[in-house]
Amino acid sequence: MARTDLWDRFSQRALPVWLPVAAVVLIVARVISSRYEVKSPVDLVRWVLPRAAEQMARAAHKPILYEFGAEWCGPCHVMEEEVFRDAELAKMINDKFVPVKLVDTRRETGKNLPEVATLESRFGVRAFPTVVVVLQAEGAPRTMVGYPGKAEFETFLRGIP
Numbered sequence: 001m002a003r004t005d006l007w008d009r010f011s012q013r014a015l016p017v018w019l020p021v022a023a024v025v026l027i028v029a030r031v032i033s034s035r036y037e038v039k040s041p042v043d044l045v046r047w048v049l050p051r052a053a054e055q056m057a058r059a060a061h062k063p064i065l066y067e068f069g070a071e072w073c074g075p076c077h078v079m080e081e082e083v084f085r086d087a088e089l090a091k092m093i094n095d096k097f098v099p100v101k102l103v104d105t106r107r108e109t110g111k112n113l114p115e116v117a118t119l120e121s122r123f124g125v126r127a128f129p130t131v132v133v134v135l136q137a138e139g140a141p142r143t144m145v146g147y148p149g150k151a152e153f154e155t156f157l158r159g160i161p
Helices: 018-033 050-060 074-084 087-096 113-122 150-160
Strands: 064-070 098-104 130-132 142-145
Touching: 050 064, 050 074, 050 098, 064 113, 074 087, 074 142, 087 150, 098 113, 130 150, 142 150
Parallel strands: 064 098
Antiparallel strands: 064 130, 130 142
8 A cells, every 4th residue: 555644755645845845935035025115106296287287386386397207218217216206305396396297108109198298399398307397486497307316306306496
């Protein structure tokens, strides 16, 4: 009669040798991964629709911050991660500005939404990311083309009255 021991490698009912090893590896991986913070995939900035921005800015006496980006733009994604998902910077943007996010879709669809095309033309946007801040009292907007890093971006924002 054949042995039916749980650990007998020759029995058909035996537990495969790799199964306990795989279980231990998965448990260890779970414990290690639970120690690292997972960032939210959602921006913390409360973005406003472009058509509502000017009215909201006048009512709140705040400048409008337009952020022009594109899905294919690598620096745009870095800026989203480092700035718009950072609690402190997002709070400053929400408190100090009326933020508007505009996504260029020309590469994907061949055209932009009319409001995106109009604002890109108005501010001469030629590269991504581009951030344009329109102050209520001043006529000339303040513009930052490209993403120079979190510290320089914060300095740019803090320099706006």
